[in-house]
Amino acid sequence: MTTETDRWQTAWIIAEQYGAEGPEFAARMAHSFEIGQKTEAHQTWLSIMAKVEALTSPERSEQVLTQ
Numbered sequence: 141m142t143t144e145t146d147r148w149q150t151a152w153i154i155a156e157q158y159g160a161e162g163p164e165f166a167a168r169m170a171h172s173f174e175i176g177q178k179t180e181a182h183q184t185w186l187s188i189m190a191k192v193e194a195l196t197s198p199e200r201s202e203q204v205l206t207q
Contacts (some may be wrong), residue, residue: 142184151191162192 154162170185 141180147184147187148191151188151195154188154192155195158192160196162196163189166192 151162151166154166158165166185166189170182170189173181173185
């Protein structure tokens with residue numbers, strides 16, 4: 141089981157390494173776990189994907205960084 145902190149840390153790493161392509165990377169990861177019927181991992185990656193989107197979206201990243 142991952143914590144919210146773990147998910148944010150993973151999202152930061154993906155955002156840093158993949159930039160604008162980060163959400164697509166996380167979506168592919170989520171999809172792979174969905175295919176493998178790994179429900180908890182799928183939900184975790186959907187959460188990570190949303191966080192990466194927040195970090196890489198120009199209008200959102202400014203809000204996230206000031207929180």
